[in-house]
Amino acid sequence: MKIWGLILCLLATGCTSVGKLDPxxxxxxxxxxxxxxxxxxADYPLYFSRRVxxxxxxxxxxxxxxGFKAYMLREHSHSTTVGEDSGCLTVNGYGVGGEPLTFYLAYVQEGAEWLIDDVNVVFLEPEQAFSTVAKCPEETRVGANS
Structure with missing residues (x-):
């Protein structure tokens, strides 16, 4: 019985911590x-930082x-990196004509909320691979240091 209690506790802890890992x-x-x-x-202040x-x-x-999201009709994958009060999200997908594109988003934490603070939309050539790791917008702009 103690083992079941431990397993249930671990499962409950694991499930609740997932949201904290990727907000x-x-x-x-x-x-x-x-x-x-x-x-x-009407709702954009709910999603974007005070700066934006x-x-x-x-x-x-x-x-x-x-409204940059309107460029992407279908998502393929995403990846996230989160620090104490900022993070980056990379979303890969396909546009209206089936062309591959990637959104690179920077987030900041304002109070309890995570808000979009910067965005770079990159239209990819068909032979380019999607990013498999999260990158911040400043890392992906033309002329950015690798």
Missing amino acids: LYPNYRLYAEAVDANALS VDQVAGDQAAFAQL
Whole structure:
């Protein structure tokens, strides 16, 4: 009986710690659902950092960039790296015409929330492989040091 209790305790602990290991992807999925539901215009402060919200205030072209998820119709894979108060999420998938693309997202923790603070959208050549590790946007921009 003690063994079953230990097993159940370990399983419960393992299940609850998964969310702590990857808080970014579930938040990305909430953002993606808002874009898919055309609800981003009202809800964008729930998904983006204060810095980004301040940057797009009054700039319609910059605001339109917040809907970057619309470029990707089908996800293929994702990977995450998380530090104490920041992290990076890489999402690989396919666009409208079936072309491969990758989103590189930087997140910051503001209070209890993980919010998107930077994004780089990279359209890949068909022969290029998807990233298998999480990278931050600044690592993927043209001219970035490898």
